[in-house]
Amino acid sequence: MMDIPKIPIGDAVESIEKWMKTYFGGLFDIIRAVIGWMVDNIEYVLTLLPPIVLIVLLALLSWRMVGWKFSIFTLIGLLLIDNLGFWELSMKSVSLVLTASILSIVIGIPIGIGCAKSSMFRSIMTPVLDFMQTMPAFVYLLPAVSFFSLGVVPGVIASIIFAIPPTIRLTNLGIRQVPAELVEAADAFGSTPAQKLFKLQLPMAMPTIMAGINQTIMLSLSMVVIASMIGAQGIGSYVYRAVTQANTGIGFEAGIAIVIMAILLDRLTQNVFKTKNKAN
Amino acid sequence: MAIIEVKGLTKVFGPDPQRAIPLLEQGMTKEAILKETRLTVGVNNASFSVEPGEIFVIMGLSGSGKSTLVRLLNRLIEPTAGQVLFDSTDVLKMTAEQLRHFRRKNMGMVFQKFALFPHRTVRQNVEYGLEVQGIDKKKRSEIAFDALKLVGLENWADSYPDQLSGGMQQRVGLARGLATDPDILLMDEAFSALDPLIRKDMQDELLELQSKVRKTIVFITHDLDEALRIGDRIALMKDGVIVQIGTPEEILIQPANKYVERFVEDVDMSKVLTASHVMIKPETVMLDRGPRVALQLMREREISNLYVTDKGMKLLGALTADQASAAVKEGLTIEDVMEREVPRVSPDVMLNELFEIMADTRVPVAVVGDDDRLRGVLIRGAVLAALAGNANPEAGESA
Structure with missing residues (x-):
């Protein structure tokens, strides 16, 4: 065993990285531009209104979608963030999280549908997803930086890689859980595969898919601190700075702001579907 | 074909x-x-x-x-x-x-476990087959409503399947199967x-x-x-x-x-066989014949009653031997003395529904078609024989 020389996996990965940079540089530039544009615009919209107006609007939204108790939490929580002086940074982080989540949904749901329709595709995707979820996030920050340079864009890319698996997995699961007899009934009435998907499978899988999207949003929020290490501005950079300076007070304040955002995003996305059902 | x-x-x-x-x-x-x-x-x-x-x-x-x-x-x-x-x-x-x-x-289909789409209303379920054909919303909604009327569920059109009982759900399934005609x-x-x-x-x-x-x-x-x-x-x-x-x-x-x-x-043969399977050929006399002819017929055939019909075999009544001989004595016609209230059943009545009717009457029960024509009569012996497993093949054919 000792005679076998070390297998040069690291070298191979580096030469692949170099090769991709050479040949796909243009593509990476386009991706960078698109993601950068999305983050900027979401941030622009979020900072368009004065904080207090947005806070009241979000509180009203919470009231409508969840309930009055939760709207009080929203009001107090967001006022606290503003009071601590984290408002702008939080909005930067939220733009990153929303961009990563939207892209995860847009990419993840079609992949999930593909997994549900083809068992072969699923058996290819499963190890890839496992790899994406278990590989330490720091490791793919490096090629992300090398492809997209420092800033918010590699942060979004890293967040997508880390956060997309639940959307894919639960879309697949949701569609596969549609009872076989219902699929058979749709077939018996002469549905095309697309009709079957949009009239039966996706509507019935929606609660499961929403659970996946909810997890995706939570996971990409958990990436804000790591993303800040490569220059993505936001609340995460405060946490990161607090860690490097061993400043418990600031770290705690920024941490509370992240927790408040997390609870808010979680409850609101959890209830998107439930409210829809009630309206019916 | x-x-x-x-x-x-x-x-x-x-x-x-x-x-x-x-x-x-x-x-x-x-x-x-x-x-x-x-x-x-x-x-x-x-x-x-x-x-x-x-x-x-x-x-x-x-x-x-x-x-x-x-x-x-x-x-x-x-x-x-x-x-x-x-x-x-x-x-x-x-x-x-x-x-x-x-x-x-x-080809429409109805399923054992109903297979209704839980996220659609009853009407939307019934519409499904029309929807995939690309029929416009207004028209398919009308057709679906008609199909629901056919199964008596038009008042439930906007409910969801889980609000319905099993029997109602399957009627929705049936309406869905029929909606595409x-x-x-x-x-x-x-x-x-x-x-x-x-x-x-x-x-x-x-x-x-x-x-x-x-x-x-x-x-x-x-x-x-x-x-x-x-x-x-x-x-x-x-x-x-x-x-x-x-x-x-x-x-x-x-x-x-x-x-x-x-x-x-x-x-249980009584739930399978119908009146037409076990009835026998009726003995009849036409209304315009005299009571003497009727008596003669009864004597010849060794029976105690006859059915009275018109020329087209339309059932008019029944005549017992007592009534016939009374008519002969008093010089009356069959029409004057015959029994007009005759127990009658239709040919597709199940045997198990016949028992009660047969227990209540002395004259044989008449089997009468929709056109009022006499098809046959039911006597206890033939019914019991059928229940014992010996259906009367001749009777079955004449039905």
Whole structure:
């Protein structure tokens, strides 16, 4: 065993990285531009209104979608963030999280549908997803930086890689859980595969898919601190700075702001579907 | 001409199923093939034809292949060998597009566990088949509403399926199957998930509906009583093979083999046979004859009463020997003395419904058709003989 020389996996990965940079540089530039544009615009919209107006609007939204108790939490929580002086940074982080989540949904749901329709595709995707979820996030920050340079864009890319698996997995699961007899009934009435998907499978899988999207949003929020290490501005950079300076007070304040955002995003996305059902 | 013709239809489950076909042709049994090739024979060489407007029942115990067989007809399961002809078109040669068209227009289906879409309202469920055809919203909504009226659920159109009882849900399933106005309705154990009383109601309702819509129905069941009640013809399946095809009477009276015989021996004949099966030829006298003629007839035939009819065999009343001789003495006509209130039943009344009527009357019960014409009479002896398993074949034919 000792005679076998070390297998040069690291070298191979580096030469692949170099090769991709050479040949796909243009593509990476386009991706960078698109993601950068999305983050900027979401941030622009979020900072368009004065904080207090947005806070009241979000509180009203919470009231409508969840309930009055939760709207009080929203009001107090967001006022606290503003009071601590984290408002702008939080909005930067939220733009990153929303961009990563939207892209995860847009990419993840079609992949999930593909997994549900083809068992072969699923058996290819499963190890890839496992790899994406278990590989330490720091490791793919490096090629992300090398492809997209420092800033918010590699942060979004890293967040997508880390956060997309639940959307894919639960879309697949949701569609596969549609009872076989219902699929058979749709077939018996002469549905095309697309009709079957949009009239039966996706509507019935929606609660499961929403659970996946909810997890995706939570996971990409958990990436804000790591993303800040490569220059993505936001609340995460405060946490990161607090860690490097061993400043418990600031770290705690920024941490509370992240927790408040997390609870808010979680409850609101959890209830998107439930409210829809009630309206019916 | 038959609307569906099935020839040598075979389904073998497992990898590379074609290799089981020569073995089946050699006459190997299902078990032997499973042992040798690990392949499961679902349906083996089934041939039958279904006539337009009839209810064709495929019946067998679970595992007999009946549910597989019905799915071969619309290719929800792909057959391994054989032919399915719909109006002389080979269904198995259809492309995916043609098959979709066939399923949309020609063949509706009703499922055992209803298979209603829980995220759609009752009306939207019924609309589904029209929706996939691309019929516009207003029109399909109207058609769906009419289909719901047919099954008496128009007031539930905007409810969701889980708000309905099992029997109502299956009526929605039936409406969904009928909404596309298919030529053929496949009903896969459609009533098996319902409790017995509801099931009987649904059977009655189906028969009533059938008299209105006149569809060709292929009905799958494991319940012999159900098969006998609603089937115009029955195919009996065992181990993937059709062992006998015939009318309910043929299956009961002339079972093709020991298996069928064992199957039908516990059947309550009173729920199968109708008045037309057990009635005998009536003794009649026409109204314009005199009471003397009537008495003479009774003497000759050694009976104590006669039915009075007009020239067209229309039932007018009954005449006993006492009434006839009274009329002779007092110089009256038959019309003056005859009994006008005669117990009468229609030819398709079940035997078990006859007992009560027969217990209450002294004169034989008259069997009268919709046109008021006398078809036959019921006497206790013939009814009891039929219950004992000796149906009167002659009577059955004359019906």
